[in-house]
Amino acid sequence: MAYTHTVNVLEQCRISPPQGSVPQTSLPLTFFDLPILCMPPVQCLYFYELQVSKTHFMYSILPNMKHLLSLTLQHFFPFVGNLTWSPQSSKPEIVFVDGDSVLFTAAESNFNFNHLCGNYPRDVNEFSPLVNPLLPLPNAPYPLFALRVTLFQNSGISVGYSFSHVVADGMAGNHFMRVWGSVCSSLSGDTGLLSHSLPDYDRTMINDPFGIETTTLNDLKTINITQQSFILPCTPTDPSDKVVATFIIDLPKVEKLKKWVLRWFLEKAKKEPPFSLTTLVISCAYVWVCLVRALEGVDALSNVREHFLLPVDVRTRLDPPLPETYFGNCLMYSFTSIEKNDLLGENGLALAAEVIAKANPTIGINVLNGAENVLTNLSLARSERFVGISGSPKLRVYDVNFGWGKPKKIEIISSTATYGFVTLCERGDAAKGLEIGIALKKVEMDAFVSVFEDTLKTEKYFLHNSRL
Known part of the structure; x- marks a missing residue:
């Protein structure tokens, strides 16, 4: 059976951590991160079943999610930063500067929510409009993270994220989602929850006894990932079969x-x-x-x-x-x-x-x-x-x-x-x-x-x- 649907953008904005909450920070990639430079972005969708009106979605749910997203991102700042490879550095690094932001999109869809949540075979193209692709922008750094929240009126909500795999693996990415979700689920918007289970960024405990980093950097050159030709893979845009x-x-x-x-x-x-x-x-x-x-x-x-x-x-x-x-x-x-x-x-x-x-x-x-x-x-x-x-x-x-x-x-x-x-x-x-x-x-x-x-x-x- 063929399914067709439309997704209309209701709002699009940029979300930053609170101004001055995160100092300028540089986070070097490790030999665990480096091989991921050649992999496309991670995209995941969470579907929640609930009856909610468009009015409640726009004037209650979205403002709360955006505000608490900003507070959560101050603790998960690599998602907001930019990946660079400066002439002074032997490898790429993630750099956060005050004012950096991520794309946040709110949308509505008339698609069959229960169909999307099914286990039976479904066209993979039906899911593409529910996530923001990570694509290069003219004269701008490559985006590392984006979110899209979509309303299915009186049926449910989907929360879709896209992030560059070089920033985080599944464990780290889902850690962010659990923390953001737990703060949003607090009836009082308790930001004190952010002090629990915060991410750890200490790379000094990672030992490299076999020279893995050097070998990986040399291997990356063979697939044209160097300081001079440094382009991350984008979200594929061609339809899938x-x-x-x-x-x-x-x-x-x-x-x-x-x-x-x-x-x-x-x-x-x-x-x-x-x-x-x-x-x-x-x-x-x-x-x-x-x-x-x-x-x-x-x-x-x-x-x-x-x-x-x-x-x-x-x-x-x-x-x-x-x-x-x-x-x-x-x-x-x-x-x-x-x-x-x-x-x-x-x-x-x-x-x-x-x-x-x-x-x-x-x-x-x-x-x-x-x-x-x-x-x-x-x-x-x-x-x-x-x-x-x-x-x-x-x-x-x-x-x-x-x-x-x-x-x-x-x-x-x-x-x-x-x-x-x-x-x-x-x-x-x-x-x-x-x-x-x-x-x-x-x-x-x-x-x-x-x-x-x-x-x-x-x-x-x-x-x-x-x-x-």
Whole structure:
């Protein structure tokens, strides 16, 4: 069914921290931030179900959100700053100057709110008008952050953000959203809440024992990111040919998959799994196997290997550990490969779980092993086919509450539609399990839905030849 809708801008303005509240500050990028220079902006939508009139939206909700956004941004100032690479610096840095601001847009839409919040396949282009793109402006610095709040009269509100990934990872970005939401949800507008769980910007605790920064800066030169040619990727503006859908892996399904893998190792390999069979590992393995099998049935490629990328938050795994409130990027990329025929075979799930688990970063100095190869691995993977994961249940995306309750639905549209990643987060209905977001072409999505549902119906599926 075709859906059409209009989005009308009601107000557009710039929001700054209170004047004089933040001194001029320079924040250098770390070796965690540098590889992200080549990635497009992050875009996420939070949908809240509530009945609200346009009058209440314009004269009560919006003024409160803008005022408290200003107060919140004084503590999350990198979003407001500008990314520069001065001749005097060996690497880029984020510079905040008093008066810097972010774009804030208020809009209204006549679109079907419940349709947008569905789990079934929906056109990814339907979500684009609900976020502000990050695009270069004439004679102006590249914007790093923008917000758009959209009213669906008597149905709900969406809050969409776009930010440059080089400023923050998902943990830091959602930290900002939770703090802003908690202040807005306070009946008294209690700005005292801002003193709790403030971001930490201390980069001096990040050690670089392997010279990762130097290696990464040299690798960036090979893709034309230098001091002389320094341009950030923009939000893609071309229409997409993909549909996005959400799949649920509940706790009984997780336990069923774990039992199958355990039984396979005991019966076939004559040993227990030589790795920790966590919910994250088994879920990632399952999605990887289903996706490769589905795509093989639609458009078989000549590649012989499949690649898998899992970003892992390592704040608490470093030596010394960083606080969970550290603001910036602090991700290691667990990268692994396997023969395609192994995934297509009867033991594909068990083998996928094993290689994903063994590639997971450990603790201490060893957590940084391979960090200097991030850009090289990405280049290798893109030459064939890889599945990447974005997000984590640890981000607590459904905890962002502006006083309207938890979000009805969340869509990380940049990860699915732009990166081609698979998104992963906790379930929004508070039940145990995971939400999996995937964007594919329509024929690919049909094949994936079939494989995903059929595979979960019976364990015996894995014992048969899985070629479709």
